[in-house]
Amino acid sequence: MSVPENLRYSEEHEWCTAVEDGVTTIGVTAHAATSLGDVVFVQLPEVGDQVTAGQTCGEIESTKSVSDLYAPATGEVVEVNTAVVDDPGLVNSDPYGAGWLFRVRVDALPELLDAAGYRALVGADD
């Protein structure tokens, strides 16, 4: 299960990029996508929404199950991925790329897991 080194991870299986120009990009991990099964519906926060780290801000639904989407960082949503709303399968096919979910303007990232910490959390070998 892929866990890129350059990202930070929440215990709720979201990833964040390093902050660039005050903004972090957020998605869900390959582990989460695989556990959910084929994602068929993604409900994201809206641009302008204030999200709070650890609070729910949307939903990800597969044929089999539904999961709350938790904000891994606190700040204002500045962009959402409309492509993933139209084609939720991107969460499965490219969770760290085209399947990103939304971008948040943050002061700084909260304390999150690094790749090794997340691997330990989910029991991944690689």
Added chain:
Amino acid sequence: MSHQDTSHQDRSRPTPLHAVHVALGASMTDFAGWTMPLRYTSELAEHHAVRNAAGLFDLSHMGEIVLTGPGSAAALDHALVGNIGKLAVHRARYTMICDTDGGVLDDLIVYRTGQQEYLVVANAANTAVVLAALTERVAGFDTELRDATEDQALLAVQGPRAVDLLTPLTDADLGALKYYASVPTTVSGHPVLLARTGYTGEDGFELFCAPDDAEPLWNALRAAGGPQVPLPAGLACRDSLRLEAGMPLYGNELTRERTPFEAGLGRVVKFDKGDFVGRDALLARAEAGPRETLVGLVGRGRRAPRAGYPVVDPATGAPLGVVTSGAPSPTLGKPVAMAYVPVDRAEPGTELAVDVRGRQEPVDVVPLPFYRRES
């Protein structure tokens, strides 16, 4: 997930096809004491493969109970709610075993495999319950009952291309093999009971075979139509397929607390055959009429009702009933669900709502099934 799943293997049984599933990279899950493939790659792709071409399932977890002897027909007529004695040899029937109070213990398919021989197929989760109840109920009859679950594997090939895939592999006349019929034959040289039954809403076949024949049969079927036909298909798509087809799942639509009448399946109860276990209670229920009934719901939005969610009055939010199964339908592209609601709110076209995690989602009552194949 793989780490969590290996722990399940300590307490749940592998099927004879376990190595095949592992080699295919399936996500395995513990289901009713068996380690079963949940999906191979994508449950959506598997679902669509069954609707449009063919899927191949391992159903070896299903319970198989064999009755033999001159009293078998009378024994099953006493033990089950259906008219089993009148079943012709080589035909099958969907039926139920009910408690004395009319509650459903399991839904079953009974195959008459000989003049004095029946195969009863039970849900994996209920095999022990059915075995115990049947053993007790047939005790006074001239029949011998045997649990064949461990002696038999079960494969299913389901989908519009199933008949083309099987034709070159068997001498059986598939054109003459009707829906809910079975025939002992060989497939790719392996002896099977070949049945035209399934749980997907598509045409298809179920193959009961010896455990050692399961893998060569699986391989022969996989090779029959090219690299992706039939596509190996797991339990996840089996559930979405049966839901679209409006087929009940024990534990969801059918429980000990419901009789067949609430589930809209009162037709399986045959009062004209004489006495049987649960008859008095079921007759009372049939005459009184159920207060609640099972309906189909289609969501207007995208958030799907799920099992256990409350059905509510859209005007007042007052609770009316409960969702028993629900999912985004891969074929229809919108949420579908089955739910128990009061009979006066069950008319197709009725507007209801489902409390989907704290927010009401509008749904419409529709006739079941949600999906019916073109025949």
